Amino acid sequence: MRVFLSLTALYLKSFYNLPGKRAPGAKTTPKDVFKALGIGLLALFVVGQMGALFIATNMAMYEALAPAGLQGLVLLNMAVLATVLTLAVGFLTALSTYFLNDMELQFLSMPIKPKALLGAKFAAVYVAEAVVSIFFIASAVIIFGIKEAPHPLMYLWGILAGMLLPMPALALSYLIQIPLMGIARFLKNKQTILFIGGILGLAMALGFNLYFQSTLSRLGDPAWLARHVAGPDSLLAKLGSAYPPALFTWRALSDPASPQALTSMALMALMCMAGPALVVFFLSDAYAKSLVGFNESQIKKLGAAGANAFIQAKLRRGPVFLSLVKREINLMNREPVYLLNGPFLIVLGPIIIGILMIAQKDAFLSDPDLAGVLALLRNGGGAILAGLAGAFLGSGTSISCTALSRDAKALPFLKSLPLSAGRFMLAKLAHGLVFALFGSIMGAGLSGYALRLSASDMAAALIVAIGLSFLLNLGGLWLDTANPRIKWDNPMAALKQNPNSVIAILGAMGIAGASGYAAFALGLSTWVFAFWFGILPLLAFALLLFPYPRYAAKRIAALEA
Amino acid sequence: MIELSAITKTYAKSAVKAVDSLSLTIKNGEIFGFLGPNGAGKTTTIKVVTGVLKADCGAVRIDGVDLAAAPLDAKRRIGYVSDNPELFARLKAAEYLNFVADVYGVGSVERQERIARYTALFGIKDVLSASIGSFSHGMKQKLLISASLVHDPDNWLLDEPMVGLDPKSAFSLKEIMRERAAAGKTVFFSTHVMEVAEKLCDRLAIINKGAIVFNGTLAELRTSQGVDDSLEKLFLELVDDSEEATA
Numbered sequence: 001m002r003v004f005l006s007l008t009a010l011y012l013k014s015f016y017n018l019p020g021k022r023a024p025g026a027k028t029t030p031k032d033v034f035k036a037l038g039i040g041l042l043a044l045f046v047v048g049q050m051g052a053l054f055i056a057t058n059m060a061m062y063e064a065l066a067p068a069g070l071q072g073l074v075l076l077n078m079a080v081l082a083t084v085l086t087l088a089v090g091f092l093t094a095l096s097t098y099f100l101n102d103m104e105l106q107f108l109s110m111p112i113k114p115k116a117l118l119g120a121k122f123a124a125v126y127v128a129e130a131v132v133s134i135f136f137i138a139s140a141v142i143i144f145g146i147k148e149a150p151h152p153l154m155y156l157w158g159i160l161a162g163m164l165l166p167m168p169a170l171a172l173s174y175l176i177q178i179p180l181m182g183i184a185r186f187l188k189n190k191q192t193i194l195f196i197g198g199i200l201g202l203a204m205a206l207g208f209n210l211y212f213q214s215t216l217s218r219l220g221d222p223a224w225l226a227r228h229v230a231g232p233d234s235l236l237a238k239l240g241s242a243y244p245p246a247l248f249t250w251r252a253l254s255d256p257a258s259p260q261a262l263t264s265m266a267l268m269a270l271m272c273m274a275g276p277a278l279v280v281f282f283l284s285d286a287y288a289k290s291l292v293g294f295n296e297s298q299i300k301k302l303g304a305a306g307a308n309a310f311i312q313a314k315l316r317r318g319p320v321f322l323s324l325v326k327r328e329i330n331l332m333n334r335e336p337v338y339l340l341n342g343p344f345l346i347v348l349g350p351i352i353i354g355i356l357m358i359a360q361k362d363a364f365l366s367d368p369d370l371a372g373v374l375a376l377l378r379n380g381g382g383a384i385l386a387g388l389a390g391a392f393l394g395s396g397t398s399i400s401c402t403a404l405s406r407d408a409k410a411l412p413f414l415k416s417l418p419l420s421a422g423r424f425m426l427a428k429l430a431h432g433l434v435f436a437l438f439g440s441i442m443g444a445g446l447s448g449y450a451l452r453l454s455a456s457d458m459a460a461a462l463i464v465a466i467g468l469s470f471l472l473n474l475g476g477l478w479l480d481t482a483n484p485r486i487k488w489d490n491p492m493a494a495l496k497q498n499p500n501s502v503i504a505i506l507g508a509m510g511i512a513g514a515s516g517y518a519a520f521a522l523g524l525s526t527w528v529f530a531f532w533f534g535i536l537p538l539l540a541f542a543l544l545l546f547p548y549p550r551y552a553a554k555r556i557a558a559l560e561a
Numbered sequence: 562m563i564e565l566s567a568i569t570k571t572y573a574k575s576a577v578k579a580v581d582s583l584s585l586t587i588k589n590g591e592i593f594g595f596l597g598p599n600g601a602g603k604t605t606t607i608k609v610v611t612g613v614l615k616a617d618c619g620a621v622r623i624d625g626v627d628l629a630a631a632p633l634d635a636k637r638r639i640g641y642v643s644d645n646p647e648l649f650a651r652l653k654a655a656e657y658l659n660f661v662a663d664v665y666g667v668g669s670v671e672r673q674e675r676i677a678r679y680t681a682l683f684g685i686k687d688v689l690s691a692s693i694g695s696f697s698h699g700m701k702q703k704l705l706i707s708a709s710l711v712h713d714p715d716n717w718l719l720d721e722p723m724v725g726l727d728p729k730s731a732f733s734l735k736e737i738m739r740e741r742a743a744a745g746k747t748v749f750f751s752t753h754v755m756e757v758a759e760k761l762c763d764r765l766a767i768i769n770k771g772a773i774v775f776n777g778t779l780a781e782l783r784t785s786q787g788v789d790d791s792l793e794k795l796f797l798e799l800v801d802d803s804e805e806a807t808a
């Protein structure tokens with residue numbers, strides 16, 4: 001048990017990158033406090049956004065169902081969705097943490113029982129699941145609580161359900177993954193797994209998005225409601241009855257003070273906890289065995305003649321700056337976590353928007369509220385929209401705002417080279433700008449094409465996209481230079497758990513939103529808009545570019561990495 | 562030639578001086594060994610000389626060029642093998658070598674010739690097209706050593722270069738060191754292997770707790786300690802003595 005607990009603690013720290021204990025005597029500076037406050041605010045903001053989506057969906061559903069007295073179905077929908085949601089998130093987390101790093105091979109050499117190993121990993125992944133699930137359930141239960149004033153026991157059942165529902169979902173994930181890893185050798189590769197996980201994650205995010213969007217837009221249609229949500233033959237009812245824990249949750253929450261509620265919850269607890277218990281009991285040995293061989297990779301060897309030919313062909317002099325930029329691009333694009341969370345956005349963004357547009361086309365075009373917007377788009381507003389879409393794709397790649405953090409391990413090497421720090425930091429900027437340009441063209445070009453913009457409007461849109469995304473990239477790089485995340489174990493932390501990337505993305509969204517609003521509110525003509533939000537940012541970019549290398553050199557000289 | 566005068570370095574997050582007013586001169590044509598217990602300040606010193614860390618005070622001169630005043634010129638004269646070969650798992654060996662050679666401005670012909678020579682010597686020529694992540698620890702170390710020689714530097718600094726090398730490669734490395742010193746170049750390396758230091762070094766320095774406790778030839782060390790012992794015994798006595806002295 002002790003082993004299990006300390007392993008769980010270790011996994012939790014390593015997954016979520018929790019700070020370790022402070023060194024004795026280390027003082028908390030105002031900067032630390034400020035940092036913690038900032039991160040807290042950002043987290044609140046992100047969580048708030050997600051909560052708002054959940055609450056909006058549940059609220060709309062409640063209001064559509066309440067007139068028919070079917071509001072209880074909100075709770076069933078909640079239980080089913082909480083299961084599906086945790087299954088999706090759980091499957092991905094389980095996959096991406098299946099094999100962490102070589103540290104785990106060392107565990108195999110220690111006197112640790114496989115049950116403790118799998119149990120600890122299960123527990124650590126479960127914590128995140130439970131948070132998501134409780135959060136989701138809370139968004140439904142709170143609406144219900146305000147509208148219906150039910151017995152207070154409902155809240156207790158709600159929390160319990162939130163804690164229990166992820167268990168079988170996660171157990172199922174391991175039930176699929178452990179035998180799969182045992183059989184399929186090609187899966188035993190961190191990179192392959194990350195890629196598969198990334199693609200699955202995108203597909204799932206897209207699916208949920210579509211689901212929420214279409215539910216929201218169709219709740220007004222009673223026939224659709226009857227078919228999918230209400231009624232004994234509805235999809236929801238079938239799903240609910242096929243999956244007892246969801247059904248039990250629904251029963252307990254609908255009539256929280258009755259004895260049936262208690263028995264329902266008890267039965268559900270038994271069923272849900274059986275999942276992890278069975279998985280840990282039966283699959284632990286297979287899990288431990290499947291960890292072996294994860295760090296293997298094949299190595300290509302050249303023959304003697306081949307090696308000489310290779311040296312002749314490939315080892316050639318190139319311009320230093322290009323060499324620096326190429327290194328940046330390779331290091332980013334070959335790391336799956338970086339690629340998927342970074343430059344891939346430029347391809348992914350348009351795909352998501354495209355699918356959403358196609359799925360929502362009818363609802364979109366027939367909505368009377370949107371008729372005005374459409375008219376606005378046709379009269380010059382299209383250039384603004386296309387420009388901002390390009391600016392967002394060009395600045396949302398997290399390339400510049402994590403550039404120094406991602407390279408933290410190589411900093412001593414870079415500093416030993418006969419290169420000024422300003423120079424290699426400018427190479428990082430160039431890397432960001434290449435993709436900013438690509439994103440601008442994709443974003444502005446595709447939306448311009450969809451909106452059938454004229455050539456001059458298209459040019460204006462491109463200027464705005466490039467101006468804003470260049471400036472935002474430089475801003476992001478400046479941010480990461482001032483406050484890089486230097487200490488990390490897992491490359492993921494340098495990007496995904498880097499406050500700079502959150503700030504940069506929110507900043508990009510904020511600036512796109514604000515400038516769009518300003519343009520529409522002030523009724524700016526296309527080229528006036530292009531001046532204020534395209535040419536002016538470009539000038540600012542050029543102006544800020546001058547002092548940057550000196551600043552970077554000073555900052556980097558002071559870093560003791 | 563490498564000259565360090567009164568180098569002091571305190572890490573920002575620590576109160577102790579990792580290196581305390583350290584002065585050393587490594588002359589041309591010399592193989593210079595840098596010995597000392599774990600945490601004595603060897604890596605810190607080497608990082609200050611290579612420009613990775615900034616000293617609090619003191620000066621470093623490489624071939625007479627002041628590192629603080631003309632950092633790029635000084636660094637161009639150095640080849641550096643760091644103590645950590647775990648770098649750039651995602652790059653291919655050839656990409657890494659090309660990058661380093663580009664940064665030091667080495668022409669195509671020279672780089673091909675030198676890389677072919679050193680990678681053949683260390684037995685990693687056949688894996689040049691492979692990604693560094695698939696290398697063993699020793700293979701990474703050999704790649705780092707080959708890369709540090711791609712611009713044929715006049716001053717070669719190596720931080721524990723023998724770690725992880727097989728006997729044949731360790732022998733090759735020592736041969737290269739001798740060959741470079743014979744050509745009038747400077748070789749400065751840290752090590753924990755006493756036999757290597759004993760056989761290879763023209764001069765050596767022993768550092769303990771950030772300060773030099775001995776600097777000279779092995780013969781001088783024997784004279785100063787008044788015994789005709791192996792370097793190992795002399796080292797242990799010296800480091801032990803200084804510990805008592807500070808205790």
Ligand SMILES: Nc1ncnc2c1ncn2[C@@H]1O[C@H](COP(=O)(O)OP(=O)(O)OP(=O)(O)O)[C@@H](O)[C@H]1O
Pocket residue numbers: 560572573574575579597598599600601602603604605606
């Ligand atoms: N990044 C760092 N931050 C703070 N202190 C450090 C850092 N690196 C080293 N130190 C401290 O500086 C001192 C000297 O360390 P250094 O790495 O130079 O020793 P070393 O002689 O190379 O040891 P080893 O033989 O173990 O490699 C030690 O007390 C160490 O704790």
Ligand SMILES: [Mg+2]
Pocket residue numbers: 603604605644720
């Ligand atoms: Mg060291």
